[in-house]
Amino acid sequence: MPTKIEKDIVSGRDTTGHEWDGIKELNTPLPKWWLYVLYATMVWAAVYVVLYPSVPGITGYFHGILGYSQRNAVDDAVRAVATQRAGTMDRIKVLSFAEIRREPELMAAANTAGRIAFANNCQPCHAAGGGGQPGYPALAAGAWIWGGTLGDIQQTIVYGIRSGDPKARESQMPRFGADGVLKPDEIQAVADYVMTLYGRPMGVDVAPGRRLFAENCAVCHGDAGQGDREKGAPRLASRVHLYGDDRATVVAQITAPRMGVMPAWHARLDEATVKSLTLYVHALGGGE
């Protein structure tokens, strides 16, 4: 309680009685209504504490008599959005790709749904925007192993590749080295030849390699290494390679091929999401 209230000689006003190092504070009273506003906020706080979740306990908390919960509010909002989207997603489910692409609003919805589904499910392997990484195809590049039409992409997403699903895309490259089909020096020769197919000649005579390629590889990969989508044989005459284009990788791939697996998604994603995903992947830049 301030006790040394004085009258200031210059201004003729009272001080508050507070003093700091000889400096005294003039009393400039606040208006009463200001004080009442403060009381009103206190009343507001008291009412709020009763109505809303407020007081924490050891094992729980006081829920407030309105029973408001942010968790429930989020659930309600999510349900509301799902209901709102239901019409659009149902239409994406039943319409054909051509029909969806004719409706800009439907296409926009599919692109958005596809983008989110891609980020949640595909991005860990295929990288953001379908940029790909070694062992995982770059979807945006258009170097399709199994085909890049909307139907091809949808088929791959639904059933996967070597996924164990009966309808999965299957291909098997022989283990030329590990199973002793080709001798190590023959494998080296084939590798030298394959590298010329995409413009990285090693400066050696590739005639033996060419002969071995024609005998062993061309049946699937094609005479000029153009690949075969029916068999799932990658195009070798390309600057885009699934596992890499340096010599060691090529040799390793001929000796004991790595054959990647893509899961079948029909059990995890509903039909409308798969179709949205298909449209999104197709639009990344590589679609055919």
Place this chain on the structure above:
Amino acid sequence: MSRISKAERQLQLQREDAGEHLYANRVRVYPKSVHGPVRRFKWAVLIVCLGIYYLLPWLRWNRGVNQPDQAVLLSISHERFYFFNLEFWPQDIYYLTGLLIMAAVALFLVTSLIGRVWCGYTCPQTVWTDLFMWIERLVEGDRNERMKRDASPLTLDTAWRKVLKHAVWLGIAFWTGGAWIMYYVDAPTVTVEFWTGAASTEVYFFTFLFTATTYLLAGWAREQVCTYMCPWPRFQSAMLDEQSITVTYQGWRGEPRVRGKRHDEVPAGDCIDCGACVTACPTGIDIRDGIQLECINCGLCIDACNHVMERTGRPDYLITWDTLADQAAKAEGRQTTLSLLRPRTLIYAGALVIAVALMTGALAMRTSIGLSVLHDRAPLFVRLPDGGIRNGYTVKVINKTQSLALFDLHTEGLGGASLAESDEGLGPAAKLGLVVKADSVGTFRITVAGAPGRLGDGSQAIDFVLRNTANGEQTVYRSLFMGPPEGTR
């Protein structure tokens, strides 16, 4: 430190008990009506301001089919601000910034020249308070009558007058709140919707919110807003100097103030200490104390005092518009000249001219075309089977015209660039034709394929050139075409 006497301490304790020490009771202000040139000017400003505010939303303006026909409309739902012939998009928000800068500098300039005339004449708080006081005076009578009514026990006559006053206040407040909404939605439509219950919750909420604020601020809070809530009076003294023209009591002429008859042996100024200036003041201050925070510079005390000077046969304008410098000179019997051109006013005026020139120039050179190109964040580039490089971009084309338009998009700076748009299956081609609806933004995902660039990191600048085929307007957006670093190609 001197100790205070017991009696004084007793008095202070009493005051503290009454709660009057740290918190002050409001002193009710009963402004007396005045007549004169200042009051007439203030009425004129009030009528113009309120007239514009209430009637502007009803002004129609033809913009063609499917366009709102309201002259001034800040359409939240369509994200457009219509101001007569001008149409602003949310992207044009810097025009609002410019307008606010101009308004602030203009306020500084006016204040440094002629004091707080904004506060005294055009501030909405002043205008509506003035209107509400006029209603109060019509219903309850002038100052003396109102004071008598409030001091005596409630009679039936006082009661119905109070009820009528608040009813009229609420009516005006409601009209004010309703007019506010009309700046955001079509006025005739919202009026019908409001009364048929078809308007949105937001419309009802904001109408009643602004009804409540108008009623409370103009009816009840009044000068408390200026004194306690508004920040402007707190720093307006930074704009004022001794050359600013403000409402001033000419102390050298008025002092010493003496009541009643003048005698030769007692020195007496022109001020007869009648208090007319105090009773006329809407903020309840005494102008004879000089410039103070509460003074809104409205000058009603001038009219009040002139009336008294006339009756006492003294020259009028004992309270007048003048500068501190001129007053000091006059007190010493000197003459000074008004100095409007001072560093302060020149700087404010210069800043204002620059701001106005910049904003007018920007407004005049506005185009109806807009382009924004956002490079994909991932992947930065894609290597194609044939060895080429492809980049992805999100391209936004703004069509501010009122008709559907075909835009040509091509790139410059990248030899042999091939553009494609996948959603509509456009390209690949060197030039794409993009169709954008009237008055809207078209978003396209464009891929550009080409050979890796010339820069050390394989990137290079690329210009996106957009042309509206309908009116020939063109714009360029510089972006980047990225590729693998040297040696990894």
